[in-house]
Amino acid sequence: MVKVKTICRVPSEMTRESASDIYKVHKNPDSLLHPLQQAREYKRAVNAAKLEKIFSKPFISALAEHTDSVFSLARSDTQLRLLVSGSANGEVKLWDLHKMKSISSYQAHSGAVSGVTYRQEMFMSAGQDSIVNLWKGESQEKYKSSMGLTSIDLSWKDSFFVTSGHDGVELWDLRRSNPISLFQAGSDTVHKAKFNPSEGHLLGALSNDRGILIIDSRSNSVVEKMKLLLKSNDIAWNPREPLNFTLANEDGNLYTFDMRKLTEANRIHKDHLNSVTSVSYNPNGREFASGSFDKTVRIFDIRDGRSREVYHTRRMQWIYSVEFSGDGKFVLTGSDDTNIRVWKSKAHMPLKVLLSKEQEALQYRERLKKNFQYIPEMRRLLKHRHLPRYLFRQKKIKQIQKESQFRKEKNVQAHTKPENIKIIPERKGVVVG
Numbered sequence: 558m559v560k561v562k563t564i565c566r567v568p569s570e571m572t573r574e575s576a577s578d579i580y581k582v583h584k585n586p587d588s589l590l591h592p593l594q595q596a597r598e599y600k601r602a603v604n605a606a607k608l609e610k611i612f613s614k615p616f617i618s619a620l621a622e623h624t625d626s627v628f629s630l631a632r633s634d635t636q637l638r639l640l641v642s643g644s645a646n647g648e649v650k651l652w653d654l655h656k657m658k659s660i661s662s663y664q665a666h667s668g669a670v671s672g673v674t675y676r677q678e679m680f681m682s683a684g685q686d687s688i689v690n691l692w693k694g695e696s697q698e699k700y701k702s703s704m705g706l707t708s709i710d711l712s713w714k715d716s717f718f719v720t721s722g723h724d725g726v727e728l729w730d731l732r733r734s735n736p737i738s739l740f741q742a743g744s745d746t747v748h749k750a751k752f753n754p755s756e757g758h759l760l761g762a763l764s765n766d767r768g769i770l771i772i773d774s775r776s777n778s779v780v781e782k783m784k785l786l787l788k789s790n791d792i793a794w795n796p797r798e799p800l801n802f803t804l805a806n807e808d809g810n811l812y813t814f815d816m817r818k819l820t821e822a823n824r825i826h827k828d829h830l831n832s833v834t835s836v837s838y839n840p841n842g843r844e845f846a847s848g849s850f851d852k853t854v855r856i857f858d859i860r861d862g863r864s865r866e867v868y869h870t871r872r873m874q875w876i877y878s879v880e881f882s883g884d885g886k887f888v889l890t891g892s893d894d895t896n897i898r899v900w901k902s903k904a905h906m907p908l909k910v911l912l913s914k915e916q917e918a919l920q921y922r923e924r925l926k927k928n929f930q931y932i933p934e935m936r937r938l939l940k941h942r943h944l945p946r947y948l949f950r951q952k953k954i955k956q957i958q959k960e961s962q963f964r965k966e967k968n969v970q971a972h973t974k975p976e977n978i979k980i981i982p983e984r985k986g987v988v989v990g
Contacts (some may be wrong), residue, residue: 590635591755598930601922607938612905615792615904616898623644623895624646628645629878630889632880634676634677640652640889643684644895645780649665650663654899665684666682691731705723707721708750710751721750725741726750731770742782743768745765751793753794767784767788768784786986809833810827822986824860826847829851830834830952835876835879844859853867855868877893888900902990
């Protein structure tokens with residue numbers, strides 16, 4: 558006798574009561590029964606990378622109410638919708654990002670606005686006319702400095718703010734009309750100063766003599782100073798790892814340093830083709846955005862030396878300021894063409910509210926791309942970004958210059974005695990003092 562095993566199914570479990578019910582899917586998870594699973598997933602990963610290109614639409618809107626170049630931006634640390642900006646004609650505007658329009662406008666300075674900051678429910682502006690304006694609710698206060706100002710920053714926790722200018726760095730108390738401390742960097746102008754987000758007594762400052770200063774307000778002294786090959790234009794502290802900071806440099810690179818070891822850079826971030834003017838960290842501390850005189854915005858992962866995104870438009874000019882939104886989903890840029898532009902931090906992500914199935918599908922595709930990211934075809938698809946013609950040509954010229962310099966160094970080493978050859982890593986060579 559032959560024994561026959563039959564499959565017994567309960568009809569009520571396999572039929573739908575209504576048209577909206579979902580059929581049950583029975584799947585055997587045994588990997589031996591799916592020998593082509595990896596090939597199928599690789600094909601899905603390639604399709605996911607191609608879909609990312611198709612749906613990449615990073616530009617959202619342009620806020621075009623300024624009448625001169627936008628030099629500085631600052632977002633509120635407590636409300637996602639609020640943004641303050643300063644322009645070259647002395648105008649300061651408060652923006653509502655939900656409505657994409659300005660709430661209020663102030664003719665705050667007789668010259669250019671050199672810096673704005675927005676923390677603890679109040680925002681401030683500093684100008685080249687030596688005036689500092691403070692707005693808190695409906696009230697407004699003014700502080701008079703003895704020098705032309707180049708930047709301003711409010712403390713994250715305390716009632717202090719710092720300004721920089723031709724004579725050095727001034728530390729102010731909000732309850733006093735005069736600065737309580739002055740830190741000098743020789744005879745050179747300090748063009749940028751920012752508070753550490755974790756240690757409120759630490760300041761990072763940049764001077765025109767290519768110097769980077771670490772200032773301790775408790776001891777009223779400059780505790781560390783170093784110099785790079787070229788001048789740095791901006792500094793940003795990592796909010797997740799407050800020991801690290803990133804510099805936007807004139808040579809088109811960004812340098813991430815650990816303030817405990819300033820003899821070499823932790824990471825060099827390359828891709829810009831002209832001077833980098835501004836840098837800002839995502840609140841999650843895992844990536845940062847930078848703006849440059851090459852008229853592009855780039856987004857870098859803190860662990861990568863190359864950018865993962867590059868944004869540009871035909872009308873956008875030199876970028877002076879970059880800022881992340883409070884939730885990290887958007888990037889804001891102020892440029893020489895008087896516009897503030899709003900971009901998505903992830904170009905392919907939809908703005909609508911996603912259903913649970915859509916979220917799962919997105920997460921699955923992101924995981925596939927991560928799993929196969931080192932395969933040559935996937936790497937090519939994920940890394941490629943379209944550039945305008947002038948940037949593409951400039952990139953080719955820069956590559957030729959780099960190869961020429963490499964050949965020159967090899968020729969010098971080939972005609973030098975081995976004991977006289979000194980190879981200095983690029984991370985150390987950028988620090989000159």
